[in-house]
Amino acid sequence: MQKSSIQYLGGIDNKDKGVTLTGSATLLKVQGEYQTLSVLIDYGMFQGGLKDSDINQLVDEEALNANCIVLTHAHLDHCGRLPLLVKEGYKNPIFMTDLTKKQIFHILSDHVKIVRYEIDAVSSQNTKKSNLYKRALYIKDMCKRLKENNLSDEDKQKFKSGLLKKLQGKNQSEGLKEAEGLLSAAGIENNGDIEKILQDLPVLFYDEKDIDAMMKLVQKLEIGGEKVLKDYMYITSLDDDDLDKTLQAVKQGYSQPINVDTKLLIPLKTKLNQRIGVTEKAIDENLRITKENNALQEELIEAFNFITEVGQETAREIYDRYMEKLTEYNIESLDDIEKAGEQLYYIKFDLDTLYNTRNQFGGVEIDYQKDIIDAVKLRFLDAGHIEGSIQALITVVTEKIDNCLRSKNPVPLPKKRATHKNLLFTGDLGRFKDPNLAGTPEISDLKLDYLQMETTYAGRVHPEKQESINDFFNAIHKAEGKVVIPCFSMQRTQEILVLLVEQLLEAKNDIPVLKKKSAKLKRIEDELKNLQGGNLEKKRIPARQQAKIDRVLGLKNELKKEIKELKSRCFQYDIILDSPLSTEITNIYTTNLFEKYRLLSNQVQKELLGKPVVDVLLNQSDHNKLYTEKRRNKKEIILSSGGMCQGGSVLNHLKENLGNTQSTIIFVGYCPDNTRGGYIKNKKSIEIEGGLYEIYANVVNINGFSGHLDEEEIFHYFEKSSFARGAKVVLNHGTESRHILANKISEEIFGCRSSVKVLVPSLNDTIEFKL
Ligand SMILES: [Zn+2]
Known part of the structure; x- marks a missing residue:
């Protein structure tokens, strides 16, 4: 076989x-x-x-x-x-x-919706990334041209002011990234590297001494014969070489007269005066460039020090990441950026396929x-x-x-x-x-x-479930305002709903007892008032009457204690279900045979509890009603998906409640540290859809609700x-x-x-x- x-x-x-x-x-x-x-x-x-x-x-x-x-x-x-x-x-x-x-x-159609949403989110991320790539490309190009020393004045200005602006800009981390990119791409690791770059920048070589020598030369020029040639310097042509040699001698201290041929005297003087003019201009230009170079040097040093302060390691890392992305997506040009965006995500299947399935x-x-x-x-x-x-x-x-x-x-x-x-x-x-x-x-x-x-x-x-349930209700009893429970749509939401409704049912039996005892308390208090009536005039109370007062007082205190306990058991709350998928699934359960799930149908709730207690949120305006000024801190229990806070309707409730000291967030399921739920449990602030939210709400984590053995x-x-x-x-x-x-x-x-x-x-x- x-x-x-x-x-x-x-x-x-x-x-x-x-x-x-x-x-x-x-x-x-x-x-x-x-x-x-x-x-x-x-x-x-x-x-x-x-x-x-x-x-x-x-x-x-x-x-x-x-x-x-x-x-x-x-x-x-x-x-x-x-x-x-x-x-x-x-x-x-x-x-x-x-x-x-x-x-x-x-489940599957919900998944299609989530994937659509993710695609939107990813494409907006891609736009952001594209900007990053564009900037990286710009930096790469600038640094290359800086090294080759062929930046136009305009580019140089852009480069420098960009760097400075980023460094002084409001957003320090952005500026830091930019500056790091610039420095690292230019190969700058220390001050020596900065000087090396500056050496490559254009600098003219004239200085004040050249002008001085030329002025002297003009004064020393004399018409002389062949006789004196042996003793003094003699200029025989208008060649630049000749002139430079003579100027060099004057610069080095030659102080004797300089002879020149008769017909050369005037043209030579004119040439020297012209040269003086050009040199003066060159020196001005030289000064300007030197100043510019010094400014650049200062900026680079400033940037360098700034980065050294936060750590060259980090700088290098961020720059590498920049470049890694460019290499990873093979980005050489802006067209490549568009292509890279397309590769990032694509849909797995669509609704048509789903209907066929x-x-x-x-x-x-x-x-x-x-x-x-x-x-x-x-x-x-x-x-x-x-x-x-x-x-x-x-x-x-x-x-x-x-x-x-x-x-x-x-x-x-x-x-x-x-x-x-x-x-x-x-x-x-x-x-x-x-x-x-x-x-x-x-x-x-x-x-x-x-x-x-x-x-x-x-x-x-796993920990004992009953302990977890007790912890869960303790957290709810202690809560002052809204309670948000991030919940998996399937099973966990229904399980928590059943727990809450069962608790309400128990409370329901206690309510008539509470009413009776409250009425009795009122009678006792009235009786006590009558008995103590005379005391207002501070007359001596007969011993028999005092004994009666003490007895009634004892009864009153005992009753008060009982009422307090009953009240904590009779705690009433409204349950809000905001989870489109779990609403669908919950409907499936309400039509199921099991008695427990039928607790959730409106009719059964009315029968058992007098009114439906589970309110289903359907749209944005329902959501807004929860957070009007009057209702913001009302104690209500909101069950919302998803359980790890990675996405879904729970994000809306987190945005409203995380910063509120009156609110409580209860995690009742598996939620690893690297999910948003994990961050909420462990950190002081959290990013949701581009916004940063500080966490002041009370965050409670309950283990033990696992659906796996x-x-x-x-x-x-x-x-x-x-x-x-x-x-x-x-x-x-x-x-x-x-x-x-x-x-x-x-x-x-x-x-x-x-x-x-x-x-x-x-x-x-x-x-x-x-x-
Ligand atoms: Zn499973």
Whole structure:
């Protein structure tokens, strides 16, 4: 029999290719004698930002030719490249649960919108970059011409005033960059270099002494005969050479008369006077240029000192970056700049492609068993990760493979018991200890021949969820003004909504009790007033009456304490949902069967709470109403996407609230340090869409809301699963730490003598096996 295989096309981090653990994609090939059946499990997007743009354009040939696709859940890193496959010609079915089918279309079209927005943002960045390139080109050109000493006066002036202006300009960092660029491009590292440049600049060589010598010469010229020639200097021609030699002698102190031929005396005097005039002008010019050069020298020295102060290292670095960009994009001219802008980003797929893709979604429900072919059966197990998520169990009936996978004339099967091979692809798995809205992962009761397991949180244990929930509500109770919760649109938003609404329901039961006790307090206070009435006239109170007053006073204090506690429990708040995608997804959940999600429908809210408490923001004017002078500091809870504050409607709320000491920002999900959310947690100011925002709001970080199982839960999964002899276990969708986990699982779960192998494949690896 031919060998079947599994290939790992994504979901594995690979430093060489620069991809993160996103982009889940696994290809199963069931090999028959005559034909192959290939099943693609997930085809997700690599989500490492712009740098993954290229890899997300590529479609694996094998994926394109798959006989069907099974989608585990609607997260973008599992479904994001499906439209691209369809665009490239994939026409076979895509299986998923009904709920995933409902979500996926919203997720993907939301993605198209975000990409459009990104393209706009990138193109405006490109304009900015173009300006940078243009300036770099200018500097490069100026420095080259400065070195070659062929700058026109105008250019020289521009160059110098530009440098000076930048240095004194309002924007110091801009000026610094410019000056650094100029100096570094001109090869200036120290003061010596500055002098060298100045030496190359034009300087005339006349000075005052030349004029002096010429005046003297005019006075000393005498008409003389041949007799005196032996004793005195004698000029016989109007040649410049002759004249220069004589001038040199006078300059060096020759003080005797100088004889000259009769007919030469007048022309010589005229020539010398003309030369005096020219030299005077030259000296003026000389002075002017020297002054100019000195000024340039001063500026260069000033710039140099300025840069030395902030560090030549930084200067060099910034300049190198400048030049690196020019080289990287091959920029020699302005045309090249335009081209470089175009290369930076392009759209992955459009809405038309998306509609075509939707026609191919063949949703099946959880636990639905589908025969891909008679010999290969697909079953969905609950994954408990997000609503609608599943693990894909593929069961291969070994004896039937050859029979099914041939083009014509199936032969009758031999009459013996069929052998099944069970292959399980978990996709992302939810938690056992603290299940979210999607519930708990289901563990297969079959003996597994192959298990492919997500190990995103290898090496980590999540904090207890209940503690996180308590911290969450503490932060809300303490808040004075608006509370902004950056939230992932899918699952996390719904989970937080349910928590908040449940809390409101609890409060609802306390409200009548509070009312009763408040009325009772008022009665007691009235009674107390009556009893103490006489005290106003400072008369002595009889002992019996005093005892009664003390008793009522005790009652009052006790009641007050109870009311205070009740009031904190009965805390009422309005919930604002501003997240277009999660509003769509939430609608899907409200029509779902689970009672919990129905809490969110307006009708149920009215029934249970008397009024709807979740207000959905639809447009800019709804947004503006939240921040009128009167309402700005009203305590309201705003749930808004996205969770890491990289983009989405949450940016609008951050702009309004970050600078407000009354506001609170609560992070309830995964948010690494290098995202905007991470910066908000750790820094004092943050840039949003070109503006800088100081952070005065109270920022709270709550861990423990993960939708992925942790290492303890991964072990739980293994302890409860059973494996066939020679089974293969593959850990993917995780970082480097899954290598350590693989060893631990080998040793602690299977033991060193086990026939079960735990593998950690690299990107694009293929493993082969017999079915
Ligand atoms: Zn996921």
